[in-house]
Amino acid sequence: MLRSLEIRDMLLIDRLELDFAPGLNVLTGETGAGKSILLDCLGFVLGWRGRAELVRAGATRGEVTAVFDLPAGHAARAVLAEAGIAVEDELILRRVNAADGRKTAYVNDRRTTGEVLRTLSDALIELHGQQDDRGLLDPRGHRAMLDAFAAVDTAPVRRSWAALGKARQALAEAETGLQALRAEEDFLRHAVGELDKLAPEPGEEAELDTRRRQMQAGLRIREDIARALQALGGEGAEGMMADAARWLDGAAAKAEGLLDDPIAALTRAITELGEAAQGVETALDRLDFDPREMERVEERLFAIRGLARKHGVLPDDLGGFAEGLRARLAALDGGARDIAGLRVAVEKAVANYAEAAGALGAARRKAAIALDKAIAGELAPLKMERAVFRTDVTAADPGPEGTEAVAFTVATNPGAPAGPLNRIASGGELSRFLLALKVCLARGGEALTMIFDEIDRGVGGATADAVGRRLERLAEGAQILVVTHSPQVAARAAHHFRVQKSVAGGITTSTVVALAREERVDELARMISGETITGAARAAAEDLLAG
Structure with missing residues (x-):
């Protein structure tokens, strides 16, 4: 207000x-x-x-x-x-x-x-x-006015229209997606088969690379390590140190303690030498490999790297990439079944919309008859009893507001053609039509x-x-x-x-x-008689206020 x-x-x-x-x-x-x-x-x-x-x-x-x-x-x-x-x-x-x-x-x-x-x-x-073209004279608002007069709930139609739109969109997207998948079906099946055959594991590429480098290094250094082991063994340092220890032990009894510290140091050296020889021997064992194993390692490493380059992913991501391809292939294999279900959903949504829109249309047509009758009742006291008001409910393209278009038309005289309010009615007639409409x-x-x-x-x-x-x-x-x-x-x-x-x-x-009552009498009298207010005009004004 x-x-x-x-x-x-x-x-x-x-x-x-x-x-x-x-x-x-x-x-x-x-x-x-x-x-x-x-x-x-x-x-x-x-x-x-x-x-x-x-x-x-x-x-x-x-x-x-x-x-x-x-x-x-x-x-x-x-x-x-x-x-x-x-x-x-x-x-x-x-x-x-x-x-x-x-x-x-x-x-x-x-x-x-x-x-x-x-x-x-x-x-x-x-x-x-x-000149009201934003309100009752605007045909774009007539349907909403009729709905308000009928007190109908248009929400079910809007909801069913929205549901139909979503169902159609889901079907269209599924059909487009299936068509795209079919275009790459050969690629998907070949790629999934290739990846499944290789079955790369996360971290495997790094492990293979390390093993390959170890084997490559082993080829270069194994000979030197073997010579070192020989030098440390019984025919080398270990034998010579054992001979020295034996000779010193034989002489220690007559050396009156002079050889105790050297013998202890030699004993420690022999122990360290044994640990070194054992470590070198272990290393040599680790570097001992079958040349065919190296071929197998290199072949698998190169295969994993080749697939990664081919698909533009990191080697460790090949497993996840394969899962994605399998999912797309599964979507392709199940696409026809899914689309059949989506088509059923669209048909159901169409039926639901048709039912809701049909009920709304019936209510509108019934309300149109009631509105025409109500308007006729208002026009008679307004001295327009010969005029005919009609609410035209016609078929329209389906939409969120139903399947009807609504327009208010009038014929000011019997037998005269009906038409839009603002084209048929004269100024005074239009005013009264608008008032009757608004009252109803x-x-x-x-x-x-x-x-x-x-x-x-x-x-x-x-x-x-x-x-x-x-x-x-x-x-x-x-x-x-x-x-x-x-x-x-x-x-x-x-x-x-x-x-x-x-x-x-x-x-x-x-x-x-703002006018008090006596001032209203004067104003009404002026409106009745003009500039000169007569007693008769004042009396008429009093009668109007009393009536």
Whole structure:
């Protein structure tokens, strides 16, 4: 609900503060007083595209602030959340227009874009008038209006459409993947066979390389190691040291201890020499290999490295690479079976969608008949009993909203061809059609603030009274702003504002004042009789307010 509107230095307004309330709010005033200026300023703060020159002459900038109450669940809350703006029960929109044309917008004191304002406006304000191409006259919204009138739940159709889309996508991806796998089937089978035959193990390439280098080194050094072992053995150092030890042992008894330390050192040397000879002998054994083994090691090492180069992976990754190829081969072998299952899933999704869309279509066709009947009931009091309103429900391409297109058409006279509202109806007729539509489509407690801009133009007398009564009924539990020249409509208001223009010091300004009951009598009398208010006009005004 729009709670307040503050305007500074915009067009003919220097400063204006207005408080609005639930129910029917009317704005009246003489032609040219500035009623349209209020709508221009409200449209400006909501981001609507309007006239370019808005700043009051002589001012450096103009500013409009609108305050809205947001009850729980209001659609504007989702818009704020998506824009990353804190959601509160009070929404403050402020927009500044500099004299050079630059515009700056704020939502709850956070700077934002005009696009965010326009998105918010769709959730806050609904404008109806003879040039209303965003609301009831827009055929793109007729299906949603019919659904709201029928109170149908379109979620099952959207869910089944989404499920059908996913099933079709899964099938298409599987068919594309299978086709790609079939294109490389020969490669997969050959590569998997080659890898399975070789069966490389992680770390095997490094082990083979080490063993090969050891064998290559063994060929070069084994001869030297063998000669060293011979030099250390019984015919070499070991024999000579054994002879020396024997000779010294024989002489030790007569040397009176002089040979004890040399004999001990020699004994230690013989022990160390034995360990060295054993180590050399072990090394020699390790370097002893069958030349055919070296051939086998090199053959396997080169085979592993060759496969790794062929497939562009590291030797240790060949096992994982083989697993991936086996998985693709398994997908190829099971692809036909999987696709058959996916096709069954698509058929089931098609059936589910058809069932949900069929139920929705039946509900729409039933609701269309009920809406046409309800509109006919509203048109008679509005002096349009000869007009025919029809809700056309026609077949459309399947989609998330079902398989029907909906359009509101009218024929203003029996036998006349039906057509779109804005092409068939005249100005006054169009206004009454829109009002009848809104009365039938409205649900109690709408969160939108509805604005009717001279929707009663071209009607008077009993017809204007019928328009006023319907606006009054529509305002129950909601908020409606009406710009009107009709006293019958103005008399039905819960809150009455008069727009007036004055000239001071050669400067023209527009102001808006809230009217008490006696002031309302004067305003209604002016609307009835013109500039000169007669007693009869005042009496008629009193009757309107009483009725």
